[in-house]
Amino acid sequence: MHNQSDIHHKKMISAISLIILIASFVLVINFGYDLVYGTDQILESSIDSAQLEAQNSAEQISSTLIVLSDISQSIAAELSSGELKEEHIEDRLFEDINSNPEIFGVGVAYKKGAYKKYDESSQNDLLYAPTYSRKNGDPQLFQASYDYTVRYNESDNGPNTEWYHRALIEGGGFNDPYFGSRSNKYIIEYSIPFTTAYADQKELSPAGVVYASYSLEGVRNNIASLESGNTGYGFIxxxxxxxxxxxxxxxxGKSVDEISGTDEVFKELTSSISHDTINTVYEAQSGNKLWVFYEEIPGTEWILGVVLKDEEISNQMSQEQYNKKIYLSLAMAVFLASISIIGFTRNGITSRSLWKIAIIISVLCLIEMGFIWNLAMTKPISENMDDIIIYDESGLESSLEKIYVSEMGDLNNEYVDSVIKVPTGIFVQSIEFSTGNDVIITGYVWQKHIEGVNDDHVHGVIFPESESTSIDKAYETEDVTGWYFTTTLREQFDYMTYPFDVENVWIKLWSDSFENNVILVPDLESYESLDPESNPGLEKDLVLEGWEAKESYFSYRVNDYDSNFGIDGYNHQGNPDLYFNMELKRDVITPFITYMIPLLLIALLIFIALFTEVKVDTDPSEILKYSASLMLILMVAHVSLRDSLTASGIIYIEYFYIIMYLVVLGISLNALLFASDKKIPIIDYENNIIAKIIYWPVIMTLVLMVTIKTFY
Structure with a gap:
């Protein structure tokens, strides 16, 4: 009868283990495939989405530019045919700009003496060029402030007049952008010649040029709205x-060749423009890989290039990969545990086979925990941040444009035009945690001087989140001013995964002239490398007691301030705050020795105590004394841990203490029952061997469950 029961139990265990084995094997294949090929699918999806955005953007730009050509061609045709009388030109220009809010300006420029009003010989050198342009969003009438009939060379430093001369020579078409002397904006313009119907000539010759313009800010608004990540960008x-x-x-306005001489990345981006391929380019300074593709803007011969940062795409995928790796490793652990159960019970269930299974399950749990710990320690904090990380100058300018478009809806406003950007750098020489939430930082901070701007009005740095700061001028040249600082920052760190935590120590930087619409931008050219893993801005021999520098980088964050800081008329207007971030990885050796090894020793002592139990002559009071002493040791160590960290909630390592509390209570109860006169089969079986066998698997399984809960 006993043998039949054993056979039944063996068959049931084997059947359950086989089902779990098959299920875990399927999961291993599924998660493994998803991990290997899912990354490529996410990348393809991101690029496909960006390409669709680029196509839509190109069509929107094209539709706006077509409006420019339609308006210009219509006015030129009506002037040439005489349908539009010269005395009504200004009314027509106002009507067109007023009914097309997307265009920046529209005008007519006559040749000298071609305007009917000035056809007398005494006035044949006068110019007539009425133009309606927007100022603060409203159309205003202007007249020519320079002689556009003069064709200037680049060396003459004169106003751009190519819009006029190119149209007379080549006919209608779009001009390359130029900086408007009156508008102080970069202008994209369509110009086309027209003739006069009244001219007494056998062959009509151009009498002037009609032109309509679009502010480059409009194009930048469109491109800044592309879903190309925080620092991805477009160019035309x-x-x-x-x-x-x-x-x-x-x-x-510059040529590709001219820019390529100083910007190797731009040279690579524009070296092989093709509509059918996606190219990759590597940035040497940031170590980042770029994905670039191109779209032709319909109706023009312009090319829109869209650049995606692989680092940002990887960050988007990383959390999903992180979860998949945990899934895969768990499925593999269950798969191996199932194999061990089937293998060691094939000849029957014995104490020896159960010990082997217990050892394997305990080891698998330990390996799984180590794997999750390693994942947590190598995972960048930046993946969970809302900050915009800056990798290069193009990304810097693109991120600012995206922020302004997001916060204000438009780049074409006086506030954005008036922003003063001050290049600011920082070099940290020491970091010391004085308490769980206070950190003392020393180093240098500097600012580049801006040509044409009064340094007294824009230069100076403050640390708005510091408890105390000492800052003294260290050096000054014609180009830069540097200060040495010591600051104590109080920050809320996340110790929930202690001792396997990675903390972000950040320095928030403000200009001490922020009321003058000054924002700080990272002085990127002052760093040899901007690869976060190379720790730019950190002393190479930085001493960090109990920590290791993992990454450092600049970032932007838009903060809402419900105050004008007592300054009448001041409005933050969505200006981003500059942060210098230092990701520090804890050195786990010290807390492991201080907290983990004592816990392991207590667990070993309890396990050894299990083998010293005997069925008779055991004093229950001795069991209680032993348990109480262990409990007291655990509680003292636990309180010491809490005192050393100013953490809210239960941190990861505390669960180890809670588990050990339960273990002490459980083993004490088991010992009391075993020493009693009562007959309890599961406890009395082979001298309490069940408790001994399941001891480590239960502890390791509980710890693994807590680990998954904390780090998943």
């Missing part, structure tokens, strides 16, 4: 190789 290049639009304003 003309058929002649001139830059129509780019986040770096200094590039606009």
């Amino acid at each position: 290049v003309s058929k002649d190789g001139n830059v129509i639009s780019h986040p770096i304003k200094n590039y606009v």
Whole structure:
């Protein structure tokens, strides 16, 4: 009868283990496939989505530019035919700009002496060029402030008049962007010649040019709205190789060859433009990989290039990959445990086979915990942040444009135009945690001088989140001013995963002239590398007691301030705050020795105590004394841990103490029952061997469950 029961139990255990084995094997294959190929699918999805956005953006830009050509061609045709009388030109221009809010300006420029009113010989050198342009969003009438009939060379430093001369020579078409002397904006313009119906000539010759313009801010608004990540960006290049639009304003209007001489990344981005391929380019300074693809803007011969940052796409995928790796490792652990159960029970269930299974399950739980700990320690904090991480100058300018479009809806306003950007750098020499939430930082901070701006009005740095700061001028040249600082920052750190935590120590930087619409931008060119893993801005021999520098980087964050800081008329207007972030990984050796090893020793002592129990002659009071002493040791260590960390809630390592509390109570109860006169089969079986066998698997399984709960 006993043998039949054993056979029945063996068959039941084998059947259940086989079902679990098959299920876990299927999960291993599924999660493994998803992990290997799912990443490529996410990447393809991100690129496909960005390509669709780029197509829509190109069509929107095209539709706006078509409006420019339609308006210009219509006015030119009506002037040439005589349908539009010269005395009604200004009314027509106002009507067109007023009914098309997307255009920036529209005008007519006559040749000298071609305007009917000035056809007398005494006035044949006068110019007539009425133009309606927007100022603060409203159309205003202007007259020519310079002689556009003069064609200037680039070396003459004169106003741009190509819009006029190119149209007379080549006919209607779009001009490369130029900086308008009156509007103080980069302008994209369509111009076309017209003739006069009254001219007493056998062959009509152009009498002037009609033109309609679109502010480059409108194009930048459109491109900034692209779903290309926080620091991805778009640029437009003309058929002649001139830059129509780019986040770096200094590039606009220049040739690709000229920019490529100083910007190796831009050279690579524009070296092989193709509509059918997606190219990859590597940034040497940031170590980032770029994905770039191109779209032709219909109705023009311009190319829109869209750049995606692989780092940002990877960050989007990382959390999903993190979860999948945990799923996969758990499925593999269950799969191996099932194999061990089936293998060691094939010849029957014995104490020896159960010990082997218990050891394997305990080891698998330990390996799984180590795997999850390693994942947690290598996972960047930035994945869970709302900050916009800055990797390069193009990304910097693109991120600012996206912020302003998001906060204000438009780049074409006086506030954005008046923003003063002060390049600011920082170099940290020491970091010390004085308490669980206080950190003392020393180092240098500097600011570049801006040409044409009064340094006294824009320079100076404050640390708005510091408890105390000492800052003294350390050096000053014609180009830069530097200060040495010591600051104590009080920050809320997340110790929930202690001792396997990675903390972000950040320094928030403000200009001490923020009321003058000054924002700080990272002085990227002052760093050899911007790869976060190279720790830019950190002393190479930085001493961090109990910590290791993992990454450092600049970032932006838009904070809402429900105050004008006592300054009448001041409005933060969505200006982002500059942060310098330092990700620090805890050195687990010290807390492991201080807290984990004592816990392990207590667990070993309890396990050894299980083998010293005997059925008779055991004093229950001795069991209680032993349990109480262990409980007291655990509680003292637990309180010491809480005192050393100013953490709210239950941190990860505390669960170890809670588990040990339960273990002490459980083993004490087991010992009392075993020493009693009562007959309890599951406890009395082979001298309490069940408790001994399941001891480590139960502890390890509980710890693994807590680990998954904490780090998942």
